[in-house]
Every structure is written in structure tokens, then in C-alpha cells.
Amino acid sequence: MLRVRAATLADLDALMELERACFSPRQAFSRREYRGALAGAGNVNLVAEEDGALCAFIGVLLDGRTRVGNVFTLNVHPSARRRGHGAHLLREAERRLVAAGAELCALEVNVDNEAAIRLYEECGYERVARLPDYYASGYASLDAWRYARALRRDPA
Numbered sequence: 194m195l196r197v198r199a200a201t202l203a204d205l206d207a208l209m210e211l212e213r214a215c216f217s218p219r220q221a222f223s224r225r226e227y228r229g230a231l232a233g234a235g236n237v238n239l240v241a242e243e244d245g246a247l248c249a250f251i252g253v254l255l256d257g258r259t260r261v262g263n264v265f266t267l268n269v270h271p272s273a274r275r276r277g278h279g280a281h282l283l284r285e286a287e288r289r290l291v292a293a294g295a296e297l298c299a300l301e302v303n304v305d306n307e308a309a310i311r312l313y314e315e316c317g318y319e320r321v322a323r324l325p326d327y328y329a330s331g332y333a334s335l336d337a338w339r340y341a342r343a344l345r346r347d348p349a
């Protein structure tokens with residue numbers, strides 16, 4: 194059974210292992226970047242566990258001033274893909290962002306990342322802009338798409 198819970202600094206080793214399973218060394222976020230995201234007050238960091246093993250993560254940085262959340266990564270272990278975990282984590286993160294007062298959720302995705310692009314579009318994200326040379330290295334194309342979705346509160 195899938196269990197979703199808030200990520201903590203104690204998950205750092207497992208999160209780095211997951212990051213390495215999802216991205217090449219030239220694409221992967223560093224341990225320092227993960228530590229900063231996990232330590233940031235207001236950020237929404239969720240892990241999904243299956244039978245006690247960490248299999249997916251979403252990290253969203255929340256800017257309390259602009260009320261915009263930015264997905265800095267969404268990782269599902271290769272052995273756990275296409276079972277809805279990515280979409281489920283994104284929805285759960287959005288729910289928590291709304292509870293924290295966020296009005297918009299935005300993200301950047303490499304223009305060649307068809308799996309993630311499909312997922313975000315299925316989840317209602319709209320393409321906002323192409324960001325040339327968004328990535329420093331590690332991708333065939335360094336461009337990103339920016340996507341965004343307005344977050345709505347459920348009617349009371």
C-alpha cells in the first residue's frame with residue numbers, strides 16, 4: 194500500500210539515491226540543494242513509501258510573499274512508474290499548498306521530458322513560456338517549458 198508523508202532531513206540519503214536513479218549525474222540536484230529544500234520553512238516535501246520503501250518524492254518551494262509554489266523535482270523510482278504515484282504526489286502537494294495559502298503552482302520541465310510533460314498536462318498544467326538555456330548542462334536541449342496551474346480552494 195502507498196503511504197504519503199512529509200519528508201524530513203532523515204530521508205536525505207534515500208532521497209539522494211532516488212535522485213540518482215532518476216537523473217544522470219550531470220542532471221541531478223546536489224545533496225546541498227536537497228538539504229536546502231527540506232530545511233525551508235513552508236516548503237512542501239512529500240515522500241511516498243510502498244511496503245516501507247521510499248519510492249517517490251515531490252519537493253515544492255513555496256514563496257509566501259507571492260503565494261506561488263514551484264515544483265523543484267518530482268521523482269518516481271523506475272521500478273514504481275506508471276502506477277499513478279507521480280500524479281498522486283502532485284495532487285497531494287497541491288492540496289497542502291492550498292492549505293498553506295498558495296494560489297499558483299508552477300514548474301519547469303526539460304522540453305524533451307515527454308513523460309513528465311504528459312503527466313503535468315494530464316494534471317491540468319498549462320504551458321506558459323519556453324525558457325532558453327534554462328539548464329546549464331546535462332541535456333540534449335537545455336531549454337525548459339514553464340508550466341503553471343491555478344490552485345483553487347474546494348468549496349466549503
Ligand SMILES: CC(C)(COP(=O)(O)OP(=O)(O)OC[C@H]1O[C@@H](n2cnc3c(N)ncnc32)[C@H](O)[C@@H]1OP(=O)(O)O)[C@@H](O)C(=O)NCCC(=O)NCCS
Nearest residue numbers: 215267268269274275276277278279280302308309311312
Ligand atoms: C515523470 C515521472 C515523475 C512520472 O511518474 P509516474 O508515477 O510514472 O507517473 P504516473 O503513473 O502518475 O502517470 C500519470 C500520467 O502521466 C503520463 N505519463 C507518465 N509517464 C509517462 C511516460 N513514460 N510516457 C508517456 N506518458 C506518461 C500518462 O498520461 C500517465 O497516465 P497513464 O499511466 O494513465 O497513461 C517519472 O517518469 C519520473 O520520475 N521521471 C524521472 C524524473 C523526472 O523527469 N521528473 C520530472 C522532472 S520535471
